[in-house]
Structure formats: C-alpha cells, structure tokens
Amino acid sequence: MMPVYEAVTNALYAIQERYPETWADDGRITIDVLRQKPDNSTDADGPQTVDGFVVTDNGIGLDDILFGHFQELDTEYRSSKKGRGIGRLSWIKVFNSAEILSVFERNGEKIAREFTFRLSNERPFDAYSEAPQYNTVGTGTKVKLHSFRDAYSTKAYVDPQDIRNSLLSHFIALFAQPKRLKIDLIDDGEVTNLSNLFFDSIVAPTSPVEVAIDERHAASILHVLLPKNLAPIGNSLIYCAADRSVITKPISEMIGLKALPHATLGPLIYIGLVSGPLFDDALNHERTGFDFGDIDFDIVNKALVNTAKQFLDPFLAEPRRRNREMLDKLLETNPLYASAIDDVEGYAAGMPLNWDETRLVQDVALKRHRATKALFRQVEKLEANSASMSDETFAAHVADLSAQLGDAEKSALAQYVVERRWVIELLKERRKIDLTTSRHEPENIVHEVFCPLGVTSDTIDYDDHNLWLIDDRLAYYSYITSDRPIKSFARDPAEVGAWIEERRSDLAAMGAFGEAGEPDLAIFKRPMLFRRANTMDPAVIVEFKSPSKTTYSGAPGDNPVIQIRKYIESLLEKSCYAYDGQRITDINKGTPFLCFLIAEPSHQLYELLRQHQIHKPTPDGDGRFAYLEDLNAYFEFIPYDQVLKNAALRNEAFFRKLKVERLMASSRRKPLEK
Incomplete structure (x- = not known):
C-alpha cells in the first residue's frame, strides 16, 4: 500500500497548492481499486484479486516546475512537509506499470502531460506526450498503478475492509480534523468517503468541550475514541488550525496506557481534536506550528492533557x-x-x-x-x-x-519482620495434617524450617536458619550443628582422667552416654552481639519430635528427657571444634545448658516430664520447664502451637512498633505450598 499512500499524499499537496485557503472544501481525491478475477478462477462470483489503484485529484497538476522536481532524485522541494522526493520510486518498485496523466496551466493554457514512469535509466518517462486542452478542462492528476510485481502480488490486500482500514489508519492525522475531506474510495462500484468513515468509526461520539487555558484564552477539544486498528499513531492530541491538522502530540506516556481497554470492542485509541481561534490566530506562515506569543505551548498542552485524562477517567480507573x-x-x-x-x-x-x-x-x-x-x-x-x-x-x-x-x-527492619512472618506461615503449613493420609509431616520436614539437616555453621550462612522461632537469642549464636554426630564436632582433650573414663563407662552401660548421638541442634559459642561479663555462655540443645508423635514408651530410646540428658553427658569434659579445626569452646561441669524440647503435647509426654521433675507450667499453661541442677541445665518443653504463637506475638510487636500492621493482611492472602 505504500505506493498508494505516496500517490494520495502527492494529490493532497497538489490540492493545497491550488486551493491554499479552501483545500478542505474544494479539493477532491478519489482512489479507485482495480480488480480482476484470478487466471485459474471459474467461479463468476469468486473473489476479485486487486491488480492496482488509480488515484485522481483536482489539484494544481504536474506543471513544469513540479515536473522538473519530479525528474530529480531526493529533491528538497517538499522538505518542509517532510517529503524526501523519493516516495514515487515505490510506484515502480511494487508495480510493473505506473501511468501518469496530468492537466496543468502553462502561460494561461491548459496542457495535458502523459507518460509511463518506468524503472529505466534510458527511458524513465516512456511514451511521453503533451497535448493542449480546452480551457474548460480542470487541472489535476491521475496516477494509475497496476500489475503488481511478483514479490508483492501475493501480499496485496483483497478484502475491501482491509484496504479501507489501511488508508484510514495511515492518514489518521489528516482525517482527524474538524472538516470532512472529500477523499473517496471506489471499490467494485461502492463509494466510501474515508473522512465520513473516520467519524462513523468513533466510539460513543461526543460534542466539543471548551477548555480554559488562562483568563483570556480557551481551546475547543473533541474527544474521539477509535478501534486500535484504525489509529496506529496511538493516543494523541491533534492540534488543528485553518481546517487542517498541524501538530500531533503523543500522550500515551502521559496517561500511562498504549491502548484503552474495552470489554466488547477490544482496545481503543484516544484522539483529542484541538481547535479554536487561539490556534487559528497563532498558526505560523509555514502552517507547521504555532506562535502563541507570551503563552507557553507546554502550558496549553498540559491543560488539554489534563482534560483528556478527565474524559478518560472511566477507562483509567481500573488500571489505577x-x-x-x-x-x-x-x-x-x-x-x-x-x-x-x-x-x-x-x-x-x-x-x-x-x-x-x-x-x-x-x-x-x-x-x-x-x-x-x-x-x-x-x-x-x-x-x-x-x-x-x-x-x-x-x-x-x-x-x-x-x-x-x-x-x-x-x-x-520491616523487611526482616515481613520475611519472618512468611517463615511462621510456612511452619504452620508444615505441621498441618495431610488430609489424604491423615498424617502430619515427618519430623525432618518440620526440622528443615528451623534449620537445614546435617549441616554446621561452616556450611550454612547466618540467614539459612530460623532459630528465632524458638527464642530470638538463638538467632545470634555463631556456631550451630544440625543433626550431626557428637564425635564429628566434640573431642576429648589430650588427657582424660580415670574418673571421667569410669563415669562414662557407667553411663554408657545405662544408655546415658554415646558419642554417636546426633542432637537435632547443638548451638555453641557466645552470641555475636552481646555477652555478659564474667559469665560462661550457655550451650544450647534443641530436640524436635514429629508433630504426629504423641505416644512414648519411656524407654531410654523413646524418652526425650533421657535423650537430652545423654547429649549433655556426652559433651561434658570435651572441646568443640569447627570444621576447619578451630576450637570453639570447652564444655565442663560449669558450662550452663539451655535445652528445648519441641513436640506435640500429650498425656504421656507430660507424665514423662513430671517423672523427671519437669512440671512447672510456662506462663501460657501448655509448656513445662525446670532447672536440672545436676547438669546445670535449664530445660523447657514448648508445644509447636506455642512456638508459632510466641514467634507470631514477638513479630507482631515489631509490626506495631513500625506501624506496619497492614502488612500482616498481605501475608495471609495466599497460603504457601508445601
């Protein structure tokens, strides 16, 4: 279609040169579609392929001056109108034949100039002729483009609607002005005024609205909505004066949308047609812009963009x-x-x-x-x-x-608090019952939420564990082992006294000592932030039991209190080492221990705890705690529900302090996947 666009543009320029002030009223352009039946078609009613176009105008004609420029390549004649003088070459690139017949005036006489424009250095203007005409004959030009070259014939539009829409969309700025131009498309005997087609395509037509620019100046704007396929220029303000479009200002970035959503018509494009005496009076001599004097065009444009936004508010409400x-x-x-x-x-x-x-x-x-x-x-x-x-x-x-x-x-800090909230939600999900099996997740799955299995601080980063779920103080310890044998991180000093050997032997016989034991979590070394003067830092042991476990036999292998005591006994009088062999701490009778049992509450568990003198209830009533004097150990049983509740309460205190309570709603919107 580019050769057709070029022929129509030249026709428009010729009309504007003949009728500088009244071109919109007096000019006329017709575009005839040439169709023919395919060679292999036998159906009389079959589709007619497009063979070419005839573009006719009543402009000034291809006079001697214009024909001189026509013969020049890359002429500057229409550079002010962004013409490059090479568009006509598309005629002979796309079509095998480009025939031109033009009537013009020379010294008061009408002359008809006729030739065939060819792709030839020797005879580019083939069959050239000039003939005098009666003075009653009007000036104008007819360009006949026909017989597509092979590379383009299969790409040519066939559907009349496609041809109409392509012309309408290409010349949208031309049609989008106050006057309805006389540009007719003739296809198979049907005549369509493209300017009328533009206005008939407007969705929900409105009347022009007056917009105050300042105390003395105003503008008129007509809000236009078109289907997107007819408006490739995008959302725009088109400033018009003297019955023509002068400046097109894209506003898609200003309104924030490339197209407006519409439930039934699909995407729409907004065009604001701006006109009025202010623009007529300020139109420059070249008719390519405005000279408003002491009025800044940016102020004018801003006022009209704001008006467009107000009109588009119903379309913008949902995206906003x-x-x-x-x-x-x-x-x-x-x-x-x-x-x-x-x-x-x-x-x-x-x-x-x-x-x-x-x-x-x-x-x-x-x-x-x-x-x-x-x-x-x-x-x-x-x-x-x-x-x-x-x-x-x-x-x-x-x-x-x-x-x-x-x-x-x-x-x-708020970011840290939000991330903690998601961990709490994850733990809630991990300890739910799987309705398909009626079972809780196994212990190792729950353990992973607190800390990865089988690792030490040498192989995990500080942010890889969530021990703050149990106690915020645990978040700041610098050495952690998770589900690792005691012998992998704790060793005897160079010499071990006979009494220690004898005691270990007696404990081992009772199942209360064993270097192969694997505490779920063993935590050593002073906190990274604070340490009380002249005190020994506690070693911490955490034991998890599966959320599904509620029965205990009481035997040494099925008694969590005995298990924790065994870990303590197995660590006494040993030195703990990091992965690289660096000594972390020495553990002896003076070392305090903090011991946490995380499990589901049950009658059997409460009875086991009571038998070991661990019967004092925690403030919430469900946990139990005691001080095991013989081991210098504080022991606390915390039910899973209480772990979640305590962690959530501490976290929500941060929320309230930071005034971000609204964040809590977001963390509950979407349940986490297992």
Missing part, C-alpha cells in the same frame, strides 16, 4: 486500582522499598498504567539506590565541612541525617 494494589503488595512484601517513597499516594497517582511488577520494582529499587547514595553524600559533605560549622549547625545537620537514617533502618 490495579496499580495501587500492585504498589501496596510490593511495599507489604518488600518494606525495604518504603523508604524510597515519601508520598505513596502521589507516587501511585503518577505510575504509568502500563507498568508490570518488574517495571515497578526497577523504578522503586532505583529510587532507593539514589536516595541511599544521596544520603551518603550528605554524610560525606557533613564530615568534610564539620570543622567550619558551629556546634548548633552541626547538631542540626546530625539530627536531620539521623532521622533519614532512621527511616531507612526502619524499612530494613
């Missing part, structure tokens, strides 16, 4: 709601980004409506990065200039920076 929901979800699940957005409402209102989650994260992360860099630059500047500041000025700067740093740290 999705945007706000997407932003809230991002900040709820990633509070770290909150410090980058000072005004959530304002940021949401300014978000482009075609953003997806990835684009949103990129923008917010970039804002946080820039804010952090700016903050560091402020700190560096304060350090560099502190000597020249008064104490009061320096204190004021420090207070301001401290507030900014505080906001950033709160966001980081």
Whole structure:
C-alpha cells in the first residue's frame, strides 16, 4: 500500500497548492481499486484479486516546475512537509506499470502531460506526450498503478475492509480534523468517503468541550475514541488550525496506557481534536506550528492533557486500582522499598498504567539506590565541612541525617519482620495434617524450617536458619550443628582422667552416654552481639519430635528427657571444634545448658516430664520447664502451637512498633505450598 499512500499524499499537496485557503472544501481525491478475477478462477462470483489503484485529484497538476522536481532524485522541494522526493520510486518498485496523466496551466493554457514512469535509466518517462486542452478542462492528476510485481502480488490486500482500514489508519492525522475531506474510495462500484468513515468509526461520539487555558484564552477539544486498528499513531492530541491538522502530540506516556481497554470492542485509541481561534490566530506562515506569543505551548498542552485524562477517567480507573494494589503488595512484601517513597499516594497517582511488577520494582529499587547514595553524600559533605560549622549547625545537620537514617533502618527492619512472618506461615503449613493420609509431616520436614539437616555453621550462612522461632537469642549464636554426630564436632582433650573414663563407662552401660548421638541442634559459642561479663555462655540443645508423635514408651530410646540428658553427658569434659579445626569452646561441669524440647503435647509426654521433675507450667499453661541442677541445665518443653504463637506475638510487636500492621493482611492472602 505504500505506493498508494505516496500517490494520495502527492494529490493532497497538489490540492493545497491550488486551493491554499479552501483545500478542505474544494479539493477532491478519489482512489479507485482495480480488480480482476484470478487466471485459474471459474467461479463468476469468486473473489476479485486487486491488480492496482488509480488515484485522481483536482489539484494544481504536474506543471513544469513540479515536473522538473519530479525528474530529480531526493529533491528538497517538499522538505518542509517532510517529503524526501523519493516516495514515487515505490510506484515502480511494487508495480510493473505506473501511468501518469496530468492537466496543468502553462502561460494561461491548459496542457495535458502523459507518460509511463518506468524503472529505466534510458527511458524513465516512456511514451511521453503533451497535448493542449480546452480551457474548460480542470487541472489535476491521475496516477494509475497496476500489475503488481511478483514479490508483492501475493501480499496485496483483497478484502475491501482491509484496504479501507489501511488508508484510514495511515492518514489518521489528516482525517482527524474538524472538516470532512472529500477523499473517496471506489471499490467494485461502492463509494466510501474515508473522512465520513473516520467519524462513523468513533466510539460513543461526543460534542466539543471548551477548555480554559488562562483568563483570556480557551481551546475547543473533541474527544474521539477509535478501534486500535484504525489509529496506529496511538493516543494523541491533534492540534488543528485553518481546517487542517498541524501538530500531533503523543500522550500515551502521559496517561500511562498504549491502548484503552474495552470489554466488547477490544482496545481503543484516544484522539483529542484541538481547535479554536487561539490556534487559528497563532498558526505560523509555514502552517507547521504555532506562535502563541507570551503563552507557553507546554502550558496549553498540559491543560488539554489534563482534560483528556478527565474524559478518560472511566477507562483509567481500573488500571489505577490495579496499580495501587500492585504498589501496596510490593511495599507489604518488600518494606525495604518504603523508604524510597515519601508520598505513596502521589507516587501511585503518577505510575504509568502500563507498568508490570518488574517495571515497578526497577523504578522503586532505583529510587532507593539514589536516595541511599544521596544520603551518603550528605554524610560525606557533613564530615568534610564539620570543622567550619558551629556546634548548633552541626547538631542540626546530625539530627536531620539521623532521622533519614532512621527511616531507612526502619524499612530494613520491616523487611526482616515481613520475611519472618512468611517463615511462621510456612511452619504452620508444615505441621498441618495431610488430609489424604491423615498424617502430619515427618519430623525432618518440620526440622528443615528451623534449620537445614546435617549441616554446621561452616556450611550454612547466618540467614539459612530460623532459630528465632524458638527464642530470638538463638538467632545470634555463631556456631550451630544440625543433626550431626557428637564425635564429628566434640573431642576429648589430650588427657582424660580415670574418673571421667569410669563415669562414662557407667553411663554408657545405662544408655546415658554415646558419642554417636546426633542432637537435632547443638548451638555453641557466645552470641555475636552481646555477652555478659564474667559469665560462661550457655550451650544450647534443641530436640524436635514429629508433630504426629504423641505416644512414648519411656524407654531410654523413646524418652526425650533421657535423650537430652545423654547429649549433655556426652559433651561434658570435651572441646568443640569447627570444621576447619578451630576450637570453639570447652564444655565442663560449669558450662550452663539451655535445652528445648519441641513436640506435640500429650498425656504421656507430660507424665514423662513430671517423672523427671519437669512440671512447672510456662506462663501460657501448655509448656513445662525446670532447672536440672545436676547438669546445670535449664530445660523447657514448648508445644509447636506455642512456638508459632510466641514467634507470631514477638513479630507482631515489631509490626506495631513500625506501624506496619497492614502488612500482616498481605501475608495471609495466599497460603504457601508445601
């Protein structure tokens, strides 16, 4: 279709040169579609293939000046109209034949110029002739393009609607102006005025609206909605003056959508047709722009964009709601980004409506990065200039920076709190009963939530465990073994006294000593943050039992209290070593132990605990605790429900302190998969 577009454009220019002021009223262009039956068709009613087009106008004609430019390659004649002077070459690239007949005036006489434009250096203007015409004959040009070259014949449109839509979409800025042009498409005897087709294609037509630019100036805007296939220019404001479109300003980025959703008609494109005396009076001599004098065009454009947004509000409401929901979800699940957005409402209102989650994260992360860099630059500047500041000025700067740093740290803490919430939800899921088997998850699956199995601190990172579920103090210990044999990390010192050997032998005979035992969790070394002076740091032992286990025989192998006591006895008078052989700590009679049993409550378990003098109830009433004086060990039984409840309460305290209670709703929206 490009050769046809070129012929229509030339026809339009010729009409505007003949009728500079009244071209929209007096000009006429017709586009005839040439069809023929396929050679192998026997059906009289079969489809007629398109063989070419005839474009006719009543313009100034191909006079001597224009024909001179026609013979030049890459002429600058119409450069002001973005013409490059090579479009006519598409005629002979796509079609085998391009025949031109044009009537023009020469010295007061009408002359008809006729030739065939060919792809030939020797005879590009074949069968050239000139003939005088009666003065009553009107000027104008007819361009007949026919016989597609083989490379294009199979690609040519056949459906009349496709031809109409292609012409309408290509010249959308031409048709989108106040006057209805006389551009007719004639196809198989049916005449379609393309300008009327444009206006008839408008969805839910409206009347022009007056928009105040300032106290003295106003504009008129006609809101137009078209099916997307008719408006490839996208959402735009088209500024018109003197019955023609002058400037087209894309606004898709401003409204944030490339197309407007419509339930029944599919995607729509918005076009605002802007006109009025303000633009007629300000049209420049070249008719390519406006000279508003003391009025800034950006102010004019902003006022009209805002008017367009108001008109489009029903279409934008749902994307805006999705945007706000997407932003809230991002900040709820990633509070770290909150410090980058000072005004959530304002940021949401300014978000482009075609953003997806990835684009949103990129923008917010970039804002946080820039804010952090700016903050560091402020700190560096304060350090560099502190000597020249008064104490009061320096204190004021420090207070301001401290507030900014505080906001950033709160966001980081909120992120940590949210992630903890998801871990709590995961533990809830892991200890549910599988309804298909009526069984709980096995112990190792639950254990994995707290800490990976069979590892030590040498092979896991600090963030790989969730021991804070049991007690927040455990999160800061620096050496952890998980489900590893005692002999893999604890060894005897160089010499072991005879009394120790004798005691171990007696305990082993009772099943109360064994270096092959594997505590679920053994935790050593002082906390990474704080240590009380002149005190020994407790060693911590955690024993898990499956959520499905509620019966115990009481035998040494099925008694969790005896199991934990055995671990303690097996660690006494030994040194603990890291994977690289570095000594962690020495354990002796003075070493305090913290022992946690995590299990489901049951009558048998409570009885076992009572038999070992572990019967004092915890404040919630379901747990039990005691001090085992002979082992210098604090022992506490915590039911799984209580682990979850305590962890949630501690976490929610952070939520309340950080004023992010709303984040809790997000963490409950979507259940985690097993």
